[in-house]
Amino acid sequence: MVADENAIQAHASAPEKVPFWLDPKKRAIVYQIGVLCMFGLLAYYLISNTLNNLEKQAIATGFGFLNKESSFEIGETLIPYSAANTYGRALVVGALNTLKVAFIGIVITLILGAILGVARLSGNWLVSKIAAIYIEVMQDIPVLLQLFFWYAIFYETLPSPRQALNPFYGLFLCNRGIIFAAPESHPAHKFMLLAFILACIGVYFFRRWAKKRQDATGKALPVFRMSISAIIGLPLIAWLVYGAPTTMDVPTLTGFNFKGGITLSPEFIALLLGLVLYTAAFVAEVVRAGIQSVSKGQREAAMSIALRPTQVLNLVILPQALRVIIPPLTSQMLNLTKNSSLAVAIGFPDFVSVANTTINQTGQSIEGVALIMAVYLIFSLSTSAFMNWYNKKVKLVER
Amino acid sequence: MEAYVQETLAEELKPPVTSKGVIGWAKSNLFDGWFNSLLTLVTLYFLWKVIPPLVRWAFIDSLWNTTGAVCRDADGACWSIITTNLRFILFGFYPHDQHWRPLIAIVLLCGLLFYSRNRNHWNTYLVYAWIIGLVVMGVLMRGGILGLPGVETSQWGGLPLTLLLSIFGLTAAYPLGVLLALGRQSEMRAIKMLCVVYIELIRGVPLISLLFMGSIIFPLFLPEGVTIGQILRAQVAIILFTAAYIAEVVRGGLQAMPRGQYEAADSIGLSYFLTMRLIILPQALKIVIPPTVSILISAFKDTSLVVIIALWDLLKTTQSTLSNPEWMGFSREAYIFVAILYFLGCFSMANYSRKLEKELSTEEH
Structure with missing residues (x-):
């Protein structure tokens, strides 16, 4: 009996060593290394093939071509562009x-x-x-x-x-x-755009202030109507000030x-x-x-x-x-x-x-x-x- | 003490005429308040302006079997462009006397799809039936054995090509997507990273960039002397693209599984593989069937993009017909025909998905 108990105690104090292929943590590391190696090999294979092929076809790699003259026209452009550009x-x-x-x-x-x-x-x-x-x-x-x-x-x-x-x-x-x-085109348009941007910024801060005020006092302002009139009104005023070009x-x-x-x-x-x-x-x-x-x-x-x-x-x-x-x-x-x-x-x-x-x-x-x-x-x-x-x-x- | 209780039912009063039948229905659904009445009248006027001329154009004044020259003098639709060129639009450059082969393949496919609609038929035999069916379809299309003359894949086109790209695209993308979803949920960091990067990368770019990659860059990846057909390259691009979307759908299903399912599997000592195979995936994949079908619908519609890399799919054969001088200028009719084909495919899938959703949701209650 005593020997048995000793054996059990020994078992509890020094657990049998788990072989590494049964230890989930170590196994996970092995799996990950395996997958990464496979991925690396595949990447290496593809890249080396590609480099070989490019060399054979004499295509230069890199983004140097971006600075070359394009020599094609584009029908619709937002910024000035011609075939002479890069x-x-x-x-x-x-x-x-x-x-x-x-x-x-x-x-x-x-x-x-x-x-x-x-x-x-x-x-x-x-x-x-x-x-x-x-x-x-x-x-x-x-x-x-x-x-x-x-x-x-x-x-x-x-x-x-x-x-x-x-x-x-x-x-x-x-x-x-x-x-x-x-x-x-008329100089007034620039100022109308400016007025519009100003109105948008103003409305943003006004809304924040109105919300704070409402949270504090419970009183609501007609925020929507005031914002709309500011966004439409300010550019309109700018337009009128500059002589209302039509x-x-x-x-x-x-x-x-x-x-x-x-x-x-x-x-x-x-x-x-x-x-x-x-x-x-x-x-x-x-x-x-x-x-x-x-x-x-x-x-x-x-x-x-x-x-x-x-x-x-x-x-x-x-x-x-x-x-x-x-x-x-x-x-x-x-x-x-x-x-x-x-x-x-x-x-x-x-x-x-x-x-x-x-x-x-x-x-x-x-x-x-x-x-x-x-x-x-x-x-x-x-x-x-x-x-x-x-x-x-x-x-x-x-x- | 005498109780005054009415012993017979009171006579039923009929609802007023205006609240039942056609009048009642119209009153509550069409003329409910001044705004709705106005809306109804405006809509009716609009329909009256649009529908009769459309019917007149499409049916009454239309020509169904004439030459292009006759069509030009007519006011109605020229469906002759479809009836005359139907075989080219549907089958592309497939040898003319062999058109019965893709036709049988398509009929076989439709039959299999129709049989698979019923969930009672979902068993191992169905899988075998599909495998045999796909092999038979492949043999029919490719030929070269059993006395069938061989047909190069470069001659495949039209509807069979569209169906081929979407069916194989999905069957190959599905397992790949499930693997990616499992990888993304994995606790192994390196694997998780790879899967996340792959999924987000693919989902962030348009399919057309992958098709370009398949058609221009993929040949550079291969060692010298090895070439892969254009169709296969587009197929690979579609598979890689669809897999990322399926992975996200499947991930939704995996995340919806309660923690207890994993713990229960652990407690009976199942390994990771068995936990997934027997406990998690059967449940997770089942709840994501409806979104998977919508991925299938997208994939089916997206196959039309191969026209940009010059594959002869349904859209390309139609365009080619339209560039024939005799039929130039009848794009409306031709595109409406192709649209109807796509609509029928997508609509039946969407309908099926809704039906399935209903079945699956009632099962649980």
């Missing part, structure tokens, strides 16, 4: 065009998507059904096909500039795009094309139309789900304490719905930005399109594709950084 500048022009489409597209998509989402929930049977059909159909057709469709419509149904449609004064529709009148730059037909005014190219319009109509369907679903996520009791409770309908919406429904809406909404915005890369298929000079031309001209395929990926990664990562910040900010603080 590839680097051409790519910047492309990136700006991508941002332009994404920004305008996102603004219109949000408005259209919100309207459709609310229409889907409307008590009006007809409106709700039409919204439902729109959402279902648009979601189920590839966005690229929609781009081709709008582009073809533009080219096939609209007349040439000479027979351009002129629905009202100053607006022309033809297969070269939409041309419309714009105010002639001259318009009206497009006129000279030869085979229009001169003056602002021209939106068919490529741009087709891209915008396709992206907006496609993404708005998804945004509508997001908005609908968000509004439905707020329980009925919330609305009833808000109404029972005699809030006005706008207050019910602004103070009770929207803050809760937005918490559900914003994350998927951001990913839809990001989708729109990524889908804008399909511009290459209809010839709008976005970043991918310019990079593709650059690759074809220089043969620097690896650098070109890496640049495309890097630019979109920057968009995505900055958006997800914003998302994390926002999620932290609106997270429910529970007891």
Whole structure:
């Protein structure tokens, strides 16, 4: 008996050594080293192959080509650019065009998507059904096909500039795009822009102050009305102070094309139309789900304490719905930005399109594709950084 | 004491005429207040302006079997572009006298898909049926044995190519995505890092950049003398892309598993592999079936992007038809036809997903 007890004690005090292949921690290290080695070997194999191939084809690696003369024209540019500029500048022009489409597209998509989402929930049977059909159909057709469709419509149904449609004064529709009148440039515009920016900054601080005041005293100011009047009023005052210039730059037909005014190219319009109509369907679903996520009791409770309908919406429904809406909404915005890369298929000079031309001209395929990926990664990562910040900010603080 | 209790039912009063039947329905759904009434009237006016001309264009004035020249003088839709070029749009450059082969392959695929709809049929035999079915489809398409003349993959095009890219894209991406999701949830830091970087990298870039990579850079990765067909390279790009999205969906399912499931598996001494195989994955993958189907729908729509790297998919064959001088200018009809094909595919998948969601959610209560 005693010997047995001794044996047990010995067992307890000095546990049998676990062999390393049964120890989860050590095993994990072995696994990880194994995976990393395999990954390293694969990378080495691919890179050495690539270097070999590049040497054989006599392609120089590196980003030196960015400083070379591009010698291709770009149809639409936000900054001055000509074929004599460098590839680097051409790519910047492309990136700006991508941002332009994404920004305008996102603004219109949000408005259209919100309207459709609310229409889907409307008590009006007809409106709700039409919204439902729109959402279902648009979601189920590839966005690229929609781009081709709008582009073809533009080219096939609209007349040439000479027979351009002129629905009202100053607006022309033809297969070269939409041309419309714009105010002639005047020094007042600069000050109007300045006034607008000042108004926005002012409104931001005013809202913060008004919220603090309301938290402290319980008295609410008509914040929304005051903000709107400031944002519209200040530029208007600037416009009046500088003599209220009203001259318009009206497009006129000279030869085979229009001169003056602002021209939106068919490529741009087709891209915008396709992206907006496609993404708005998804945004509508997001908005609908968000509004439905707020329980009925919330609305009833808000109404029972005699809030006005706008207050019910602004103070009770929207803050809760937005918490559900914003994350998927951001990913839809990001989708729109990524889908804008399909511009290459209809010839709008976005970043991918310019990079593709650059690759074809220089043969620097690896650098070109890496640049495309890097630019979109920057968009995505900055958006997800914003998302994390926002999620932290609106997270429910529970007891 | 006498109790005054009514012993017969009171006569039922009928609801007023205005609150039942068609009138009642219209009153509460269409003319409920002045705003809704106005909305209804405006919508009706809009529909009246749009629908009749559309019907007139698409059906009454349309031409179904003529030449392009005749179409140009007509007011209606020219569906002749579809009827005349149907075989090219659907099958691309596949040898003309062999078109029955892709046709049978597609019918076989649809049959398998239809049979798999019912969840009672989900068992081991179905897996075998799919494997056999895919092999038969491959043999039919490729040929070269059993007396079938061989057809190079470069001649594949149209609808079979679109279906091939999406079916194989998903079947290969699914296991890869599950592995990536498990890696991302893993406690081994190096593996977790690799998976996170891969998933976020892929999800941050557009599919078109991966397709470019497949078509331009991938050949550089291979040792000299080894070449891979254009279709396979696009297929690899689609697989790599879809896998990252599936990984995120599966991760959602893994995170929804209660901690107790892992602990229960540990307590009966199951290894990591068995825990996943027997306890976690069957439950996690089941709850993410609906979002997985929406990934499938996206993948199906995204295959249309291969047109940009000049593969002859459904969209490319349509465009090629449109560049034929005889049929130039009938894009609307042609694109509407392709849109209907895509819509039918996506809509049936979305519908199925909704049905499945309903079944799965009622099962638990």
